Amino acid sequence: MKKLLKAGLALMMACSLAACGDDSGGTSTEGNKGGTYIVAVSGEPNTLNPDTYSDDYNYDMAQNIFNRIVKLNNNYEVLPDLAETWEVSEDALTYTFHLVDNATWHDGEPVTAADAKYTYDTIVAENYANANVFAYVDEIVAEDDTTLVFKMSQPDASFLSNLAWYGTFVLPQHILEGQDWTTSDFNENPIGSGPFKFSEWNKGTDVRLVRNDDYWGDVAYLDQVIYTIIPDTNTQYQAWLNNEVDEIASTSIPVSEIESLQANGDYTWVTQVWPSPYYITFNLNDGPFADANVRMAVAMGVNREEVSEKAFAGYKPANDYYIPDIYTDALNEDAKQPDYDPDGAMALLEEAGYTKDADGYYFETEVTIFEGFEDAATVVIAELDKIGIKATLSVLDYNIWTEQVWNNQQFEITMVSGFQGPDVLGTGRRWTADGTVNVNFYSDPEIEELYAQALSSSDQDEINDLMKQIQVILARDNPLVTMVNYADVAAYKSYVHGHPMFTDEQGGSRDKAGFSELTYVWLDEIE
Structure with missing residues (x-):
């Protein structure tokens, strides 16, 4: 298959794109120059x-x-x-x-x-x-x-x-x-x-980049990259199937579709487990989850295997630890998250002073998320229902979520993911006082001291031991409940080559490009 995207594509609306042409046959030449590459993104930047x-x-x-x-x-x-x-x-x-x-x-x-x-x-x-x-x-x-x-x-x-x-x-x-x-x-x-x-x-449609022909390093192959804004994941997926966009996030591919897509051979597949688990986190200062017993009840009452199977068809496996479990040498086997125990969860809620109402609920709450967490949130809400917590779902635009939830702490329970790396010390951004993605502003003096020691150490064994001590405190306080690993099962069109997610064996640029750097991406040519 040879494809070359015309640089003059006019994108009047995010969902009325012309991208990849037909599926005419031919052979590829490595590093074809030219083409427009269209990446679907779920939201608009605040700033460039x-x-x-x-x-x-x-x-x-x-x-x-x-x-x-x-x-x-x-x-x-x-x-x-x-x-x-x-x-x-x-x-x-x-x-x-x-x-x-x-x-x-x-x-x-x-x-x-x-x-x-x-x-x-x-x-x-x-x-x-x-x-x-x-x-x-x-x-x-x-x-x-x-x-x-x-x-x-x-x-x-x-x-x-x-x-x-x-x-x-x-x-x-x-x-x-x-x-x-x-x-x-x-x-x-x-x-x-x-x-x-x-x-x-x-604004509201796309951001466009063009090749820097005077680049001091390796000059890119593509003429143009367009980041088109499509907030709805289903719309992204359909646009991708219709060859209107060239790349979508792995989370926009319904897990129910992965098996059939893999069977047709038209895609390059990448599976990668990131240190980016999905987790639940809480308002620690106001509302029911300010009580550590209530947070522990959620940890015991949400079946992580159910989240994995029902929300992600098992492609994102359950994680039983308070940090990404790819950091095997730093995992504390004695400070894991509690086993699934709905009866124990309800006992904790009663210990916290709650009693069931006539409808069988201890209290009501709202799960406030931004786009992309809907499937996981739906399963979690069903799990909470089983332990007597009646939860409704509120899905916000990411920028609104940031202002309401993160900046102003106007929430009770939310969900977050994101990169916790590139080494185990990167997990500290989630639970240290000045951590850049500490959404609920959790802080513990002992953790601060242990983490400072880990940062100043040049001995990886010492770092791992200190991280194990930190997990003991996280297990006590439950500021977050890890659900599943972010296992990326991503598909790329077969006419796309040189992508930074591809290994050398796949003809990719993983060993020399940044996360999403498109310098080495090239497209099959139309004859």
């Missing part, structure tokens, strides 16, 4: 400045518009990006990065170590979303145009991997200096240094 807020809807775009000092691939490995090489001092208090000498911004100005220093100093000064990446950085020094030095106040075992991850994209000092990042025009018209350049943002 990737360093101000944690925004999942701009993250994939940011990886193609901007560069970092180092980047993270889909094997959770730290790779060179703007930095070709780096050294860490023997005492782990000095990190020295040597940057490429030919990188340029999309306006032609050179990228220098001063840009990186400016970016990271501003993130810290303004306390932007991922400022805690630099929590143990005493000073950042741009020794010359291509040498960047971080001087640490104490060792930080998570520093390098965090620097490669979220909210650490290097931004242009010559454009942003003196501006408020939160209100700058840059947010809607970004200038980066990456393999693709920003083209246009059609």
Whole structure:
């Protein structure tokens, strides 16, 4: 099959796209130039400045518009990006990065170590979303145009991997200096240094990027990438089946359809377990779940196997731990989540002072989620019903959910997922006081002390032992209830090649590209 997407596609609406043409036969030539690649996204970004807020809807775009000092691939490995090489001092208090000498911004100005220093100093000064990446950085020094030095106040075992991850994209000092990042025009018209350049943002419809032909690294194959906004997962799926979009999230493929799709041979399949489990979390200050007994009742009353089978057809297996269970060496077998025990759950509710009403319920609550958690939430609500908690479902737009649930704590129970890596220390973002994705603001002094010790350690065995101690406290407090692992069973059209999710054996770029970096993606050609 050969396919080439015409660069002049007009997307007037998110669901009336023209993408991939017909299925004419032919042979492929590796690295075909050209084409438009259309990625369906579930929501619109708040901003295209990737360093101000944690925004999942701009993250994939940011990886193609901007560069970092180092980047993270889909094997959770730290790779060179703007930095070709780096050294860490023997005492782990000095990190020295040597940057490429030919990188340029999309306006032609050179990228220098001063840009990186400016970016990271501003993130810290303004306390932007991922400022805690630099929590143990005493000073950042741009020794010359291509040498960047971080001087640490104490060792930080998570520093390098965090620097490669979220909210650490290097931004242009010559454009942003003196501006408020939160209100700058840059947010809607970004200038980066990456393999693709920003083209246009059609609000409510799509964000478009074009190839950067002057890129300092490997020049991309694709002419254009379009991120089209389709909030409804069923609509995404139908658009993908109809060849109106080229890529959708794995969560938009109904699990009931996976077996039949695998049988027809028209897709490249990728299965990957991420350190990103789905979990329930609670309002710890107000409402029924401020009581630890009630939270424990939920942990005992929600059958994780039922969530796995009914919501995900078993493709996302149950997780019995308080951290992602791919971190096998750090798991505490004596501090697992409780076994399924609905009778024990109801006993705890009664111990907490609740009695059943005439309809058999102890109390009513609302499960407040954003799009993508509907299937899991439906099963959880049915499980809660069995232990006498009557729950209704509220599904919000992600941005509204962020404001209502996360920022203002106007909720009782919610669901979250997200990357808890790239190593076990990354789990701390969920339950440390300054954790960037600590949705319910949980905090425990003993955990803070143990986690600080783990961060300052250079001994992985010691880190694992400290993490096991932390799990004991999490098991006591139950600030979250892990349900299933995020096992990604994703399908890609057979005309798509070089994707960062594909292994070398699949002709992919997993070993050299960032998570969602599309530099090496190419499409079969139409004859």
